[in-house]
Every structure is written in C-alpha cells, then in structure tokens.
Amino acid sequence: MNIKKILPQLLTLLVVILIFGFFSYNAQVNMENRGISFGYGFLSQESSFDVQFSLIEFDGSHSYFRAYLVGLLNTILVSVIGIIFATIIGVVVGIARLSNNYLINKTAAVYVEFFRNIPLLLQIFFWYFAALRALPLPQDTEPMFGVFFLTIKGFFVPAIIWNNLDIFIYSIIAAIISITFVRIYARKKQENEGIQTPVFSISIGLLLILPILTFLFGGVDASVEVPVIKQLSQSGFTYEGGIKLPPELISLALALSLYTATFIAECVRAGVQGVSKGQKEAAASIGLTPNQVLKLVVMPQALRIIIPPTTNQYLNLTKNSSLAAAIAYPDLVLVFAGTALMQTGRAIEIVSITMLTYLSLSISISIFMNWYNKKIAIKEK
Amino acid sequence: MFKYLKQLTSLVAMVAVLFTFTTETMAAKKSKTLKNTQKKGFVRCGVSQGLPGFSNADAAGNWTGVDVDVCRAVAAAVLGDANKVKFTPLSAKERFTALTSNEIDILSRNTTWTLSRDADIGLTFVGVNFYDGQGFMVRKNSGYTSVNDFKNGISACTNLGTTTELNMRDFFNSKGISYEPVTFEKADEVVAAYDAGRCDTYTTDKSGLAAQRIKLSSPDDHIVLPETISKEPLGPVVRQGDSVWEDIVRWSLNVMIEAEEYGVTSANADSMKTSDNPAVKRLVGAEGELGAAFGLDNDWSLRIIKQVGNYGESYKRNIADTGILPDRGPNELWTKGGILYVPPAR
Numbered sequence: 001m002n003i004k005k006i007l008p009q010l011l012t013l014l015v016v017i018l019i020f021g022f023f024s025y026n027a028q029v030n031m032e033n034r035g036i037s038f039g040y041g042f043l044s045q046e047s048s049f050d051v052q053f054s055l056i057e058f059d060g061s062h063s064y065f066r067a068y069l070v071g072l073l074n075t076i077l078v079s080v081i082g083i084i085f086a087t088i089i090g091v092v093v094g095i096a097r098l099s100n101n102y103l104i105n106k107t108a109a110v111y112v113e114f115f116r117n118i119p120l121l122l123q124i125f126f127w128y129f130a131a132l133r134a135l136p137l138p139q140d141t142e143p144m145f146g147v148f149f150l151t152i153k154g155f156f157v158p159a160i161i162w163n164n165l166d167i168f169i170y171s172i173i174a175a176i177i178s179i180t181f182v183r184i185y186a187r188k189k190q191e192n193e194g195i196q197t198p199v200f201s202i203s204i205g206l207l208l209i210l211p212i213l214t215f216l217f218g219g220v221d222a223s224v225e226v227p228v229i230k231q232l233s234q235s236g237f238t239y240e241g242g243i244k245l246p247p248e249l250i251s252l253a254l255a256l257s258l259y260t261a262t263f264i265a266e267c268v269r270a271g272v273q274g275v276s277k278g279q280k281e282a283a284a285s286i287g288l289t290p291n292q293v294l295k296l297v298v299m300p301q302a303l304r305i306i307i308p309p310t311t312n313q314y315l316n317l318t319k320n321s322s323l324a325a326a327i328a329y330p331d332l333v334l335v336f337a338g339t340a341l342m343q344t345g346r347a348i349e350i351v352s353i354t355m356l357t358y359l360s361l362s363i364s365i366s367i368f369m370n371w372y373n374k375k376i377a378i379k380e381k
Numbered sequence: 382m383f384k385y386l387k388q389l390t391s392l393v394a395m396v397a398v399l400f401t402f403t404t405e406t407m408a409a410k411k412s413k414t415l416k417n418t419q420k421k422g423f424v425r426c427g428v429s430q431g432l433p434g435f436s437n438a439d440a441a442g443n444w445t446g447v448d449v450d451v452c453r454a455v456a457a458a459v460l461g462d463a464n465k466v467k468f469t470p471l472s473a474k475e476r477f478t479a480l481t482s483n484e485i486d487i488l489s490r491n492t493t494w495t496l497s498r499d500a501d502i503g504l505t506f507v508g509v510n511f512y513d514g515q516g517f518m519v520r521k522n523s524g525y526t527s528v529n530d531f532k533n534g535i536s537a538c539t540n541l542g543t544t545t546e547l548n549m550r551d552f553f554n555s556k557g558i559s560y561e562p563v564t565f566e567k568a569d570e571v572v573a574a575y576d577a578g579r580c581d582t583y584t585t586d587k588s589g590l591a592a593q594r595i596k597l598s599s600p601d602d603h604i605v606l607p608e609t610i611s612k613e614p615l616g617p618v619v620r621q622g623d624s625v626w627e628d629i630v631r632w633s634l635n636v637m638i639e640a641e642e643y644g645v646t647s648a649n650a651d652s653m654k655t656s657d658n659p660a661v662k663r664l665v666g667a668e669g670e671l672g673a674a675f676g677l678d679n680d681w682s683l684r685i686i687k688q689v690g691n692y693g694e695s696y697k698r699n700i701a702d703t704g705i706l707p708d709r710g711p712n713e714l715w716t717k718g719g720i721l722y723v724p725p726a727r
Contacts (some may be wrong), residue, residue, distance in 0.1 A: 010691065036481060050560075060547075060550045060554070129573060132579055133577055152578050153536060153579065176643065232532045232535055232581055233523040233581065234525075235520055235523045235524070236523050236535075325566050326565075328563050328564055334564070338564075342543070343543030344501075
C-alpha cells in the first residue's frame with residue numbers, strides 16, 4: 001500500500017463528508033431561521049390516533065414509536081405475502097411460457113405483457129375500487145364453506161383459539177430439527193453406500209406426526225371461532241369474532257403480486273432457457289427420469305441465473321408497497337410518514353427514519369438473497 | 382483646496398453610510414416576502430386539491446372559493462390585481478412543508494388553527510375565515526339519527542393526518558365505542574370508498590361533508606348527523622418570522638369582514654368614499670394612512686373590496702349560492718347573531 005493508492009480514496013471520502021456536512025449544516029441553519037425545532041424526542045410522545053389494522057396491540061395511548069412499529073410490521077406483512085405469491089405465480093407463468101401448448105404459452109405471454117406494462121398505482125386503484133364495487137355487503141354475502149365471509153368490509157375468516165400453543169410450536173421446531181438430521185444422514189448414506197433415502201416422505205411424516213402427538217398427549221387443544229354477523233344499523237352490518245383481513249391488504253397484496261410476478265416469470269423463463277440443451281440431453285442419456293432432469297440438472301443451473309434478477313424484484317416489491325397510502329392500507333408510509341408526520345410536523349426526522357428503514361429492509365433482503373445465491377453458486381474445487 | 386478634499390470625502394462617506402443605514406431599515410420593514418412577491422408579480426398561494434366552496438378549480442382552471450378569495454384579496458392589496466395569484470393544490474400532508482420550505486407564501490387550505498401547529502412547526506395562523514366543526518355523514522337508510530346510535534365495530538372513512546383523525550379517536554373513546562378508522566390521503570378516495578359501502582360513516586369538517594356530498598352517486602341518500610364533535614376554526618397560515626407579511630394577510634381578511642359589517646360592497650365601494658362615517662372612509666382609503674404601515678398605498682383595502690368583495694359576498698358566491706351551506710350559522714357577523722368579530726381597521 002503506497003500513498004498514491006490511498007490518497008485518491010481519502011480525498012473522495014473527504015469530499016463526500018464535506019457534501020453531507022454542507023447539506024446538514026444548511027438544513028440546520030434554515031430550520032433555525034424558520035423557527036423549526038429538531039429532535040427525536042417526539043417518538044416517546046402519545047400518538048393519540050388509531051390505526052385500522054395492526055399486528056401488535058395499538059391505540060392512541062401508545063407512543064409514536066409504537067406507531068412506527070405498527071407501520072413497519074404492516075409493510076413487512078404485505079411484502080412477505082406479496083413476495084410469496086409473486087414467486088408462486090411467477091414460477092408457474094414463467095414455466096407456462098416455455099410450454100409447447102399454444103394456448104398455455106400465449107395466455108402466459110398475454111398476462112405478462114398486460115400486467116407489466118400498466119403502472120402499478122393504477123393497478124392498485126383498479127383492484128381496490130373494482131373489489132369494493134364488486135364485493136357484496138356483509139348482509140348479502142354467501143359464506144364459503146360456511147365459515148369464510150368475503151365482503152366489502154373485508155375477508156372474515158375463522159380464528160383458531162389455542163390452548164398450550166407453545167407446546168405445539170415446540171413440536172414443530174423439533175420436527176424441523178429432526179428433518180435436518182435426517183437429511184444429513186441421508187446424504188452421508190448416499191455418499192457412502194449409494195442408497196437413496198425417501199427424505200421427502202419422512203419429512204412430511206415428521207411434520208404431521210409430531211404436532212398430532214401434542215394434541216393427543218401434550219394437552220394442546222384448538223377450537224375455531226367463526227365470525228358472526230352483527231347489525232350496526234338498519235342497513236349496516238359487519239362481522240364479529242374471527243380474524244378480519246381488510247380489503248386494503250387483500251387488494252394491495254393482489255396488485256403487488258400480479259405486477260411483480262410478470263417480472264419474476266421473465267426471470268424464470270430466462271433462467272431455464274439459459275441452461276444449454278446439451279445438459280438436458282446428457283442427463284437423459286445417463287438414464288435420469290424427466291423429473292430428475294429438472295430437479296438435479298436443470299433447476300440448480302437455472303437458479304444461478306434466476307436468483308440475482310429476482311432479488312431485484314423482491315426489493316422492488318418491498319419498496320412499491322409504499323403505494324399503500326393511496327388505498328388506506330396502514331403501512332409505514334401511511335402511518336408514520338403520513339399521519340405521524342402531520343400530527344407532529346417533524347418532516348425531516350420522520351422522513352429520515354422512514355428512508356433508513358426502507359434502506360435496512362432492502363439491504364436485509366439483499367444480504368439474504370446474496371447468501372442464498374452464494375450457496376447455490378458453482379463451487380470451484 | 383486639496384487640503385480639504387480628504388475631509389470632504391470622509392464626510393461624504395459618512396453621510397453615505399448613514400443614508401444606507403436608514404434606507405436599509407426602511408427596506409427591512411418592507412418584508413422579504415412582500416418584496417419577493419412584488420418582484421415576481423404574483424402571490425403564491427397553497428390551496429386544497431378540490432373542495433367546493435373553499436378552493437376548487439373549474440374545467441378552465443379558474444379557482445374559486447372562500448379560501449381562494451383570501452389569496453385574491455392579498456393579491457389585490459399588494460399587486461393591485463386579484464387575478465395575480467399562482468395556486469398550488471396541496472394534500473393535507475404536503476401543506477405545512479410547502480409553506481415552511483418557501484414553496485408558497487400563504488396557505489389558505491381549510492386548515493384548523495391549533496396550538497401545536499401554531500407553536501411547534503414554524504407557522505403562524507393569522508385569523509379565521511370559516512368557523513367549522515367535525516360531523517358525521519351516514520346513509521339515510523341506516524336509520525341513524527344521532528351519533529348516540531353508533532355501535533361497536535362501526536367503520537369510519539376519513540382523511541389522513543388531519544385533526545379529524547384525532548377528534549374521531551377522542552369522540553369514540555369518550556363514548557366507549559370500538560371503531561375501525563379507514564384513512565385515505567386524498568378526499569376523492571375517501572368519498573369513493575364511503576360511496577361504495579366500505580364505511581358506515583364519513584367524518585370530516587361539516588363544511589367538507591356538505592361539499593363532498595355533492596360528489597356522491599346519489600347525494601339525497603345521505604344525511605349529515607346534527608352533532609358537532611369539535612371546534613375547527615379554519616384560516617390562512619403564513620411562515621413564522623415575517624410579521625409585516627403576516628399583518629398584510631391578516632388585515633386583508635379582516636378588511637373583507639369589516640367591509641361587510643359597514644355595508645361596503647364591491648358595487649358601492651367607490652361611492653362610499655364620500656360617506657359620513659369615518660370608519661367607512663378609512664376602509665375605502667379616503668381617510669387616514671392605513672396602508673403605509675405595511676408599505677402599501679392607501680387604496681389597498683378599496684381594491685380588495687372592489688375586486689374580491691366583502692366577506693358576505695364571498696360567502697354567498699361560493700358557499701351559499703352553490704347550495705353547500707346556505708345557512709351561515711356561526712359564520713354570520715357578530716351583529717347578526719354569528720361569531721365573526723374582527724378588530725377595527727384604524
């Protein structure tokens with residue numbers, strides 16, 4: 001390391017620091033001139049507003065910090081739901097686009113071209129207001145399977161009331177741990193003796209049997225609470241009991257997954273097409289079944305092409321979830337950068353916290369996906 | 382001769398320095414915002430994204446409403462033409478930032494005057510141009526006749542980040558009713574969601590309810606419940622720290638109200654110059670030097686009355702004749718049973 005190499009780096013760092021310093025100094029002076037105070041003390045103040053839908057207990061007597069957590073959890077919730085569904089739809093559509101069947105192939109192509117070329121905000125409005133117009137009022141709805149009620153005020157599903165839920169959860173954890181051991185054992189056995197163990201069936205069995213045992217012997221007990229209709233006024237009804245998924249969440253998750261799935265579908269198609277034909281033919285020629293060809297030869301190679309661009313789509317979906325504010329889904333932007341910002345007037349503080357939060361969320365997703373990508377990458381020996 | 386030149390120059394310099402000091406203080410008295418406005422040639426005014434009666438743009442982009450008229454009055458006073466206003470439609474979320482960051486010079490956007498807004502975020506409220514209160518709109522066929530009929534589990538649509546959200550919580554809490562707040566960023570979405578049946582009630586300022594009701598698919602199927610659950614004094618806001626500009630906006634509004642009190646209208650303003658009442662003569666600039674205090678000429682108030690009209694004319698044109706709230710209620714003059722009462726312009 002000589003000074004010639006370090007000096008430009010140091011200079012760049014210095015310039016960056018100076019630019020940041022200038023902006024924060026400038027902001028400070030301007031805020032002082034306009035009589036705006038600065039500080040994060042407001043986070044512990046009472047929020048005095050309510051939120052429609054929250055994963056943790058929240059009302060106006062809680063602090064602004066808790067309101068921040070409510071918004072953050074709601075953002076994570078809709079992102080996770082969106083990512084799961086976008087991946088499922090994306091993989092199915094991506095493979096459908098490779099199908100030799102003309103109808104399946106073209107349907108998938110039309111879906112992709114249609115949904116990825118319309119602005120997401122419009123799609124969110126469409127799904128929300130179309131859903132609101134199309135869904136029945138609570139009193140007019142036909143229950144699905146007698147216990148699910150899809151209405152304009154939300155999707156009411158039965159809640160499960162647990163006794164000794166913790167034992168049940170431990171049993172699932174135990175099942176997962178034992179599955180890991182079975183897999184390690186199976187791999188060793190295959191390497192040493194060349195005998196394959198039916199890992200998949202054993203795993204399913206463990207996942208079913210252990211929790212069932214807790215019901216029989218562990219004192220675990222679950223009952224179902226079905227939503228019941230409640231009259232609010234001569235013409236207004238709602239449902240009580242059970243779990244309520246607000247229409248805002250459903251339409252937002254729907255719009256996000258349908259939109260992002262088109263991009264994932266293209267990633268999947270590109271990935272599968274990126275595996276050379278010779279690989280498949282070689283695999284088939286050594287006697288692998290078509291299933292094994294896909295699972296052992298094509299997919300591991302395709303995934304290497306699919307993962308990096310799909311990571312971008314996951315990041316996009318998470319960031320796009322901030323459009324929730326348009327349709328009243330209480331995400332981070334609506335609750336914290338919306339209501340809390342306006343009630344406190346602390347624009348710089350709140351916007352900076354919100355930006356940092358999205359940054360951390362995106363970086364976490366990206367770190368996880370990079371780790372996964374590394375895991376499946378070719379290991380040079 | 383040269384002997385004295387040095388002394389002469391220093392004397393000239395001293396006089397020059399003194400002179401610049403005096404002009405400097407005169408200019409400082411003329412506020413920065415006023416100076417900028419006169420230089421630009423228009424008043425920068427923040428309004429709502431469309432609230433009939435208060436600030437609403439027609440198809441041709443002409444803004445009308447009582448909030449709009451406050452900005453027009455200021456334009457008439459400082460620029461001589463009520464049309465020299467640039468309107469910026471703002472959401473509830475953007476409005477204060479737009480003002481504090483110098484995007485606009487007056488915020489006249491049905492904004493409630495509260496302690497925390499006035500004291501905390503670099504704003505100054507200059508007066509009240511509409512006394513409002515929060516109410517509830519419900520469907521007629523719900524059978525609700527009072528807020529006391531509300532039951533647990535009711536869902537209420539409203540706008541994001543307004544005092545409405547806080548009042549709603551106070552109200553439902555005091556009644557011990559559990560409720561579901563559904564908050565949207567824009568009023569149009571609130572109306573659409575309530576109209577579709579997402580919510581059992583729509584709550585905001587009563588003037589807003591009356592104005593938005595027109596946008597519903599069948600306005601006659603909805604009623605506004607009689608109760609008012611909060612005080613909502615709405616008024617124009619300016620940035621903190623420019624007291625001359627603050628005074629100009631405050632007195633532009635006050636002049637409109639006082640003109641109504643003395644019966645001065647846009648039609649008879651010129652003839653009032655020969656009135657026997659000194660208060661009326663001061664109002665139309667025929668007596669006194671009221672404008673000088675702001676650095677304006679003496680006809681500033683006459684221009685407001687002639688070009689925009691008095692408060693009663695503005696109310697009639699924008700709110701009463703459009704069928705939004707024909708009854709002036711508290712927004713009547715104090716002499717006629719209302720609570721409009723402004724300090725004397727003298």
